[in-house]
Amino acid sequence: MIRSFRQFTSLFVLLFAPLLAFSQAEKRPNIIFIFSDDHAYQGIGAYGNNIAKTPSIDRLAREGALFKNCFVTNSICGPSRATLLTGKYSHMNGYRDNGRTLFDTDQTLFSKELQKNGYQTAWIGKMHLNSLPVGFDYWNILPGQGHYYNPDFISQPNDTTRHTGHVSDLITQFSTEWLKERDDTKPFFLIVGHKATHRTWMPALEDLGAYDNVTFPLPANFYDDYEGRVSARDQDMSIDKTMRMKEDLKIDPDYQKDGLFRRFTPEQRKIFKAYYDKVAQEAKDKNLTGKALIEWKYQRYLRDYYATANGLDRNIGKLLDYLDESGLAKNTIVIYSSDQGFYLGEHGWFDKRFIYEESLRTPLIVRYPGVVKPGTTIEQFVMNIDWAPTVLDLASTKIPSDMQGKSFFPLLKAVDPKKVPWRNEAYYHYYEFPQPHHVYPHFGIRTERYKLVYFYGGADSWELFDMQKDPTEVSNIYGQKGTESVTKELKAKLQKLMIEYKDQEALKILAGA
Ligand code: SGN
Numbered sequence: 001m002i003r004s005f006r007q008f009t010s011l012f013v014l015l016f017a018p019l020l021a022f023s024q025a026e027k028r029p030n031i032i033f034i035f036s037d038d039h040a041y042q043g044i045g046a047y048g049n050n051i052a053k054t055p056s057i058d059r060l061a062r063e064g065a066l067f068k069n070c071f072v073t074n075s076i077c078g079p080s081r082a083t084l085l086t087g088k089y090s091h092m093n094g095y096r097d098n099g100r101t102l103f104d105t106d107q108t109l110f111s112k113e114l115q116k117n118g119y120q121t122a123w124i125g126k127m128h129l130n131s132l133p134v135g136f137d138y139w140n141i142l143p144g145q146g147h148y149y150n151p152d153f154i155s156q157p158n159d160t161t162r163h164t165g166h167v168s169d170l171i172t173q174f175s176t177e178w179l180k181e182r183d184d185t186k187p188f189f190l191i192v193g194h195k196a197t198h199r200t201w202m203p204a205l206e207d208l209g210a211y212d213n214v215t216f217p218l219p220a221n222f223y224d225d226y227e228g229r230v231s232a233r234d235q236d237m238s239i240d241k242t243m244r245m246k247e248d249l250k251i252d253p254d255y256q257k258d259g260l261f262r263r264f265t266p267e268q269r270k271i272f273k274a275y276y277d278k279v280a281q282e283a284k285d286k287n288l289t290g291k292a293l294i295e296w297k298y299q300r301y302l303r304d305y306y307a308t309a310n311g312l313d314r315n316i317g318k319l320l321d322y323l324d325e326s327g328l329a330k331n332t333i334v335i336y337s338s339d340q341g342f343y344l345g346e347h348g349w350f351d352k353r354f355i356y357e358e359s360l361r362t363p364l365i366v367r368y369p370g371v372v373k374p375g376t377t378i379e380q381f382v383m384n385i386d387w388a389p390t391v392l393d394l395a396s397t398k399i400p401s402d403m404q405g406k407s408f409f410p411l412l413k414a415v416d417p418k419k420v421p422w423r424n425e426a427y428y429h430y431y432e433f434p435q436p437h438h439v440y441p442h443f444g445i446r447t448e449r450y451k452l453v454y455f456y457g458g459a460d461s462w463e464l465f466d467m468q469k470d471p472t473e474v475s476n477i478y479g480q481k482g483t484e485s486v487t488k489e490l491k492a493k494l495q496k497l498m499i500e501y502k503d504q505e506a507l508k509i510l511a512g513a
């Protein structure tokens with residue numbers, strides 16, 4: 001018997017609250033974060049590349065917003081992923097380089113916040129954080145870098161299983177399976193972590209040779225002489241000296257007997273080997289040396305890289321198709337990004353690490369039906385520290401105060417994103433040295449026009465670029481007459497950012513620089 005209004009309301013709440021909660025949960029958007037590895041923005045159609053075949057990523061850009069200037073804080077894999085989870089710089093989340101430390105999962109992670117707020121969370125594919133996922137209800141991840149063919153996956157609680165197939169296909173298959181089986185009373189957040197397009201660029205069988213009829217143009221700074229740039233000169237990531245005939249170009253007969261070829265099934269090996277045997281024959285027949293050999297290696301590198309990206313893009317397409325078929329598309333935000341950028345021959349390089357444009361910048365596209373105007377382009381400087389707070393904001397979840405990034409949801413929903421007040425500078429700090437690739441640790445600042453960098457740990461030198469006059473960053477004008485005031489201004493801004501982001505270590509180095 002109900003005796004008072006209070007009793008009546010409590011009964012009402014008791015009976016209908018779950019329904020209310022359910023309908024609210026239904027309204028909250030799902031989020032899929034497709035996170036590739038080493039996928040260069042300049043290798044994507046939507047970013048202006050007219051050779052690459054990336055129809056699915058281009059579709060996302062057409063239907064959503066493309067960020068022209070998304071920068072990473074530390075251009076390598078693990079650190080970028082640690083930043084994704086924490087919304088913090090490497091010096092704050094403790095993960096400065098790939099795998100020399102354990103990622104501290106006790107700290108604030110956006111995934112834990114999403115869980116607390118009723119989201120179902122999953123990580124499928126590459127994670128590369130030297131630890132198992134925390135804050136994820138479901139996961140099935142590659143150990144470390146993982147393999148392209150017949151990869152192992154670690155699933156809960158900690159079981160390793162080898163699966164037959166190409167890694168990009170398997171990741172999509174597992175993601176779709178999870179989407180089908182998930183608890184559909186809750187909104188979800190899913191990371192689809194792709195291995196492609198990481199070195200050693202092994203395309204799916206159907207993509208072998210996809211770019212064999214293309215001759216890739218040489219970047220303007222392909223034959224960079226690194227004059228006045230000690231660190232660029234001393235790196236070990238050039239197509240000329242560092243790229244290997246074995247693992248990278250896959251044409252060494254010993255490697256084909258052994259190496260990663262060992263993982264193939266006999267059927268896969270037959271097709272893969274037949275293709276690279278032909279390439280090996282071509283190398284033998286041509287017997288190139290000097291510049292001709294470097295340029296041949298460059299063509300081979302890009303053919304493999306782009307062919308691997310074809311499989312990545314096709315799999316993104318498969319996932320988008322599934323979202324359409326299942327009806328999930330309209331209430332699911334799809335984000336596409338990569339853990340950092342990559343050199344596709346600029347400065348004569350592959351790999352990343354440097355603050356120079358192609359590795360500092362990473363692709364970022366967000367599709368949010370009904371909220372983001374299709375075909376939006378956003379020029380403002382967003383950063384990977386912003387990813388965690390943005391995801392939380394999109395999911396109406398409180399952003400913990402210790403996150404250093406800022407939600408860029410306001411940019412996404414603005415009628416005119418240019419009018420939203422935003423940062424004009426980006427701060428960068430890279431650490432991993434000397435292995436692999438011998439890139440000296442450095443920090444720096446990028447503004448719309450300039451980039452000022454300090455390399456330390458042996459290189460101890462400043463670099464300054466005027467990107468308006470020198471967009472390919474080959475001319476270090478630090479110390480040149482006429483640059484005094486801009487240098488002073490940039491140094492002051494750099495110091496200010498270090499203070500703001502609490503980079504004490506860098507402040508000490510800066511004081512002695
Ligand atoms: C491997 C690669 C390197 C690459 C690092 C880090 N060598 O060591 O070229 O820089 O990973 O990449 S490989 O021959 O083993 O592929 S990252 O994306 O994980 O940071």
Ligand code: CA
Pocket residue numbers: 037038076077198339340
């Ligand atoms: Ca990477």
